[in-house]
Amino acid sequence: MSLYSKILVAVDLTEEAPQVLRKAVTLSQQNNAELLLTHVVEPVGYAYGGDIPMDLSELQDQLDKAAREQLAAYGKEYGIAEDNQIVAVGRPESEIHHLSEERGVDLIVVGSHGRRGIQLLLGSTANGVLHGAKCDVLAVRIR
16 A cells, blocks of 8 residues: 555756655655646746836746746656646745645655754745645755
8 A cells, every 4th residue: 555646746946856856756656656746936026026117927938938848858857747747837835735735636745955043934935835735745855
């Protein structure tokens, strides 16, 4: 009997993403689980507080396209079906929670830099995912 049947791995598309992906792939193989891969693109307006009086849709489209291309490359390399490669737009924690509930995920895998001290007070995506998830969360330590 496997512990998990559907695993969602959320990556930030940095050079550390493969560390998280390898762990998720191993877990999915050990549990014979379906693996979903996601990246959440934050709306460009969030970075500027919505105070820039210009159309940022072209930049947002470029970020979305780049994320889809990177997920496709990861999908090919790690054997993740195209239907299971999901790019979402929004706040990462919220979108990951929404996606996990919508898809019936029983484990979310995210990367964690293991911050200490004052950085803990600032929060992180991994911390936000952990505290709002309705399923298990595995935070993979980034080295």
